[in-house]
Amino acid sequence: MQVRERAGELSALDATVVAVGFSPPEALAELADQLDWPWPFLSDTERVLYQRLELPSAERGQVWTPETKAIYRRAAAEGKRPQRPVEDTGQLGGDAVIARGDVSRVFRTRSPDDRTGVTELLAALAEERARSSSTHEA
Amino acid sequence: MASAVSGLRLDGIVLTDVRDGTDVDLGRWPPLGLLTLLRHRY
Secondary structure (H helix, E strand, O other): OHHHHHHHHHHHOOOEEEEEEOOOHHHHHHHHHHHOOOOOEEEOOOOHHHHHOOOOEOOHHHHOOHHHHHHHHHHHHOOOOOOOOOOOOOEOOEEEEEEOOEEEEEEEOOOOOOOOOHHHHHHHHHHHHHHHHHHHHO | OEEEEOOOEOOOOEEEEOOOOOEEEOOOOOOOEEEEEOOOOO
8 A cells, every 4th residue: 555655744744544444354454464554454344434435336347347357267277266255346445534533535436446646645634634723723 | 536525424433443453433533534445355
């Protein structure tokens, strides 16, 4: 995750990045370790946060693209048996800027390959920080 | 990517930290943060 490489800028904003997944907590704990994720990593198996942020689902054709099918075919040709997905492969992710429960911006993805760049996310965080600072000063 | 200005609140959303099992109330914390929601595990 590229955001980890910008930890210094996030720290300068006094901002925390919170990763959220809907896989079982044990699987996400393994992922957090693999990524060496330095911030909180939360599990949302019921997808309540996904629903509150109105993150959409991808169409089947967007998930099972020719490229994805080719990956599975190559694995099968090499004698590997890929694990069947046990979760909703259509659920899309996204990002949100929050401050004490207030969601100021939501970045909803439109396809599995769609994701907002870190620079844009940092700009949104900086904007929120400036807005909340001016509100508290007023 | 669709970006939207939001007036949503996260009251009542309490999720579990996968490392230590502690509850995190997103209606109150963090003071400033970026939530990054993943797709299914890879």
